[in-house]
Amino acid sequence: MASVTAVAPNTRRVPGFVRPYRYFLLRYRRTWRGTLTSSILYPLLYLLAMGVGLGHLVNSHLATHGGSARLGGVGYVQFIAPGLLVASAMQWGANESMYPVMGGLKWLKTYHALLATPVQVKDLVHGHLAWVATRVGGSSAVFLVVVAAFGYLVSPFAPLALFVAILTGLAFAAPVAAFTSTQDNDSALALMYRLGLVPLFLFSGTFFPIGQLPGWLQVAARLTPLYHGVALSRGLMLGHVSVVDELGHVGYLVGMMVIGLVWMRRSFTRRLVV
Amino acid sequence: MHPHQGNGALREGPAGGQSDVFDPDAVVTARALSKRFGDFTAVDAVSFSIRKGEVFGFLGPNGAGKTSTMRMVSCLSPVTEGTLRVLGLDPNHDGPAIRRRLGLVPQDDTLDLELTVRDNLYLYGRYFDIDKREVRARVENLLEFAQLLEKGDEAVDKLSGGMKRRLTIARALISNPELVILDEPTTGLDPQARHLLWDRLYRLKQQGVTLVITTHYMDEAEQLCDRLVVMDKGRIVAAGSPRELIAEFATREVAELRFGVDENEKMADRLQGVAGRVEVLPDRLLVYTDDGDAVLQQVHELGLHAEAEFVRRSSLEDVFLRLTGRSLAD
Ligand SMILES: Nc1ncnc2c1ncn2[C@@H]1O[C@H](COP(=O)(O)OP(=O)(O)OP(=O)(O)O)[C@@H](O)[C@H]1O
Numbered sequence: 001m002a003s004v005t006a007v008a009p010n011t012r013r014v015p016g017f018v019r020p021y022r023y024f025l026l027r028y029r030r031t032w033r034g035t036l037t038s039s040i041l042y043p044l045l046y047l048l049a050m051g052v053g054l055g056h057l058v059n060s061h062l063a064t065h066g067g068s069a070r071l072g073g074v075g076y077v078q079f080i081a082p083g084l085l086v087a088s089a090m091q092w093g094a095n096e097s098m099y100p101v102m103g104g105l106k107w108l109k110t111y112h113a114l115l116a117t118p119v120q121v122k123d124l125v126h127g128h129l130a131w132v133a134t135r136v137g138g139s140s141a142v143f144l145v146v147v148a149a150f151g152y153l154v155s156p157f158a159p160l161a162l163f164v165a166i167l168t169g170l171a172f173a174a175p176v177a178a179f180t181s182t183q184d185n186d187s188a189l190a191l192m193y194r195l196g197l198v199p200l201f202l203f204s205g206t207f208f209p210i211g212q213l214p215g216w217l218q219v220a221a222r223l224t225p226l227y228h229g230v231a232l233s234r235g236l237m238l239g240h241v242s243v244v245d246e247l248g249h250v251g252y253l254v255g256m257m258v259i260g261l262v263w264m265r266r267s268f269t270r271r272l273v274v
Numbered sequence: 275m276h277p278h279q280g281n282g283a284l285r286e287g288p289a290g291g292q293s294d295v296f297d298p299d300a301v302v303t304a305r306a307l308s309k310r311f312g313d314f315t316a317v318d319a320v321s322f323s324i325r326k327g328e329v330f331g332f333l334g335p336n337g338a339g340k341t342s343t344m345r346m347v348s349c350l351s352p353v354t355e356g357t358l359r360v361l362g363l364d365p366n367h368d369g370p371a372i373r374r375r376l377g378l379v380p381q382d383d384t385l386d387l388e389l390t391v392r393d394n395l396y397l398y399g400r401y402f403d404i405d406k407r408e409v410r411a412r413v414e415n416l417l418e419f420a421q422l423l424e425k426g427d428e429a430v431d432k433l434s435g436g437m438k439r440r441l442t443i444a445r446a447l448i449s450n451p452e453l454v455i456l457d458e459p460t461t462g463l464d465p466q467a468r469h470l471l472w473d474r475l476y477r478l479k480q481q482g483v484t485l486v487i488t489t490h491y492m493d494e495a496e497q498l499c500d501r502l503v504v505m506d507k508g509r510i511v512a513a514g515s516p517r518e519l520i521a522e523f524a525t526r527e528v529a530e531l532r533f534g535v536d537e538n539e540k541m542a543d544r545l546q547g548v549a550g551r552v553e554v555l556p557d558r559l560l561v562y563t564d565d566g567d568a569v570l571q572q573v574h575e576l577g578l579h580a581e582a583e584f585v586r587r588s589s590l591e592d593v594f595l596r597l598t599g600r601s602l603a604d
């Protein structure tokens with residue numbers, strides 16, 4: 001007969017976030033093939049098409065007009081690689097926090113299964129973000145290795161860009177997941193993607209220095225989170241590091257992540273604990 | 275094995291008894307427990323106490339508040355008002371500790387459809403931090419328990435509804451819980467699977483596991499439950515063992531009479547006063563009496579001819595009908 005005070009044998013306590021993390025990890029191991037194109041291939045295709053294809057034109061134009069300083073004195077591929085890395089990190093972080101979160105909350109209700117066990121909402125939230133960090137970190141590492149293999153990584157600070165990518169991924173994942181948890185269906189998610197993430201992708205300095213934009217758009221671009229991620233990663237990968245600027249960028253992203261985290265804990269609780 | 279207490283020891287009023295909150299034998303104690311969603315009161319000051327090793331049932335029509343109560347007991351849903359103790363702990367503070375010792379079969383399946391049957395069980399065990407080797411062994415046992423061994427490596431998506439249900443039930447047992455809460459566990463199961471489950475639940479009970487079950491099948495409740503409560507509109511309207519409830523709320527026998535379409539209502543009026551209490555269902559009349567054959571005799575003497583008629587013993591279904599004014603099909 002089971003005793004009311006007995007401690008279950010064969011168990012080993014782990015930090016709370018590990019339990020949901022196990023779920024995300026196993027789920028990924030079973031379904032990773034379907035995600036390869038978006039996580040690994042797309043950014044590299046962009047790098048190839050834009051960096052090498054378009055880059056040829058850009059480089060020769062800048063060379064004849066003496067404007068290569070506008071790109072920080074490097075070729076176009078090297079210029080966009082740090083931007084692409086961080087813009088992809090944003091997308092990976094956001095993607096993990098849209099349909100998969102909706103699935104856990106509503107479609108498959110797998111979050112409800114988790115919460116019927118010793119797992120708490122905060123564990124679920126932390127586990128989700130830990131998983132996002134893993135996914136973004138893994139994909140970013142592959143991207144960086146490919147870029148390095150082509151000899152485009154020159155700065156000794158370049159490996160730090162991996163952490164910038166992870167931070168950017170988390171800064172987006174947390175508020176996007178929080179937003180998703182306030183939604184009853186996915187229609188607003190598609191809208192957020194088109195009206196939020198795509199413009200950020202295009203106008204945050206990924207493909208061209210924001211100095212190219214009209215003044216008011218420059219101001220707007222500087223206020224966006226992706227701009228700070230791109231600037232940070234570009235500084236590190238090209239070796240133009242200014243501590244004060246970088247601290248500002250990091251502060252912005254960390255702040256966004258923390259606010260997102262607080263929001264996520266609240267909205268997940270509101271949604272799941274009724 | 276936990277000695278099963280006879281029904282005689284369970285005489286408690288409709289409120290579920292006076293036993294103390296700290297009754298050492300009580301696995302779950304609720305006092306004036308309420309759940310509100312906004313202005314709506316889903317559970318309205320219910321009190322009950324569930325003893326160690328018993329099978330305790332919650333019956334009631336749709337929307338009665340059974341699931342809302344189960345969710346509070348499972349520490350999934352915060353208590354709005356009243357006191358609740360589960361396994362001697364307070365769900366407000368010790369939710370995770372309680373859930374560690376509790377198995378839940380939710381009314382709606384929460385399986386990951388894209389993962390295999392084995393993966394679903396395995397992961398669930400890992401949520402309880404049971405180590406890998408041990409979980410794997412338990413997974414195989416439970417696959418056998420749920421008769422899903424051949425389906426172990428199939429995606430859950432490919433299972434039939436009843437198989438998914440069996441998987442959900444098996445999953446709830448992976449942590450060897452002391453208290454298992456089953457919210458309509460047999461909905462969607464075929465008769466064979468239901469009987470198999472009854473057998474398995476009975477074995478769990480013999481091991482001293484406390485079972486809390488909601489069901490819409492009265493035969494199931496009669497078979498399984500040592501005690502049960504009937505809920506309606508958020509309140510407990512009756513409590514006791516199945517036999518006590520039948521004795522209290524029904525007569526010994528029921529005469530069932532089926533007149534033509536739309537005739538039943540009219541006939542009911544004519545039978546008032548002639549026979550015992552008459553209940554009108556959409557398709558038939560029920561006459562509660564201690565002597566069914568005598569009722570049929572009287573009906574014939576009135577010159578009424580039913581299309582079909584028979585006498586049976588009262589069951590929990592009659593209790594349910596009496597208390598909630600609704601048949602279970604609602
Ligand atoms: N999250 C919620 N928000 C608002 N109302 C709710 C919520 N959950 C349940 N209710 C309401 O509370 C009442 C009781 O619901 P509950 O699910 O507890 O009933 P039930 O007895 O389990 O019914 P059923 O037999 O259909 O499963 C219903 O009127 C339902 O609409």
Ligand SMILES: [Mg+2]
Binds near residue numbers: 340341342381457
């Ligand atoms: Mg229910």
